[in-house]
Amino acid sequence: MIKPQLPENESERLEEVKKYNLLDTLPESDFDDIANLIAKVCNVPISLITLLDKDRNFLKAHIGITENESPRALSLCGHAILTDEPIFIVENTREDIRFHDNPIITGNNIGFYAGVPLINPEGYALGTLCVYDHVPRTLTAEQKETLIILSKQVINLFELRYKNIVLNKTLSDLEERHQTLKTFANKISHDLKSPLANITSLSQLFKEELLQENAKTNLEYLNYIEESADTLRAYIDGILKHYKSEALLEKDKKQTTLQDIYNSIKNILGLKSSQFKLVKEAYLKDINSAALTQILLNLVDNGFKYNFKENPVVSIDYSETETHHVFIVEDNGKGIEQEKQDDLFELFNTAHDKDKHGNVGTGIGLFTVKTLVNKLNGAIDIHSEIEKGTQFILSLPK
Known part of the structure; x- marks a missing residue:
């Protein structure tokens, strides 16, 4: 048996695998349906959608077996993600020096394997869509083409999931920023209203004292101060009303x-x-x-x-x-x-x-x-x- 080598970009590839948040997740019908379909198209007893983690092969979908992971060192998918071809095929695993004494092959009576690397838009091979049979065999051109086409649909599901992750995080960040801004606006608004009231009150007292001393005193600048304070107060009141209005929607x-x-x-x-x-x-x-x-x-x-x-x-x-x-x-x-x-x-x-x-x-x-x-x-x-x-x-x- 020959263990699969690690890709040259393994550390980056592992980060790409993790970003989809698919490792150790429960079965999902969208992935199971694709695995089931390709098993029927290729007329095989076993089909898998896999993700190659650091030391294991996680089976996101598995038709024909009950296990949901296997050691990466024994994984045929570890070899498949290294290929430059669109599909990796081993027509007779029992005669292939890489696999003939592999415990997965001997323990599950595997005679045939075909896997398409699941390559994301960034170019990283995340895992495979693969099929197994108990006897050596080949695939028809139509079966190969279908396997490749469905692998792209698996990637589309991965990408849709990732976009939802990004969207949910963005929404969470926006909500957090909104709450922070709301708290800030309320705090600043309330803290500013008291000094503004003091400015207006002191300005009015100052005007009264000046008028008592001289009824002809020009109060233009003090009036400007009061007008500016009133304008700022109006903005503050508007901000408070705006943020409080959102609570009305919850009624x-x-x-x-x-x-x-x-x-x-x-x-x-x-x-x-x-x-x-x-x-x-x-x-x-x-x-x-x-x-x-x-x-x-x-x-x-x-x-x-x-x-x-x-x-x-x-x-x-x-x-x-x-x-x-x-x-x-x-x-x-x-x-x-x-x-x-x-x-x-x-x-x-x-x-x-x-x-x-x-x-x-x-x-x-x-x-x-x-x-x-x-x-x-x-x-x-x-x-x-x-x-x-x-x-x-x-x-x-x-």
């Missing part, structure tokens, strides 16, 4: 009414019925009420903040199709220019420079709205006319 669906949501928004924003109107009542079944409330709250709040008319009015209307709820939030404000509508839901994009209170918009609120809508598998559109008003049409699946 269970429930039955509610649009009237209840309307009343909730009305109370939160302190609005009057004359300025905030519900056009049509609706019974909402199996809907994420918390997420819907947050979406409509943001839209209604914007409808008032950026409405410069003397008598601002915002309304919520409702309609439905067989498959979707449709909510329409409409205001009588100044409208939004067409060129700004396309990017309105992008992060930090705003339709207006400042709201009616003189505060600079952050562009986080509508980004949060779009994020929630997308994750609810919904859609949101905008229709706006200058000096007439804006409509946001929100569609959510039932």
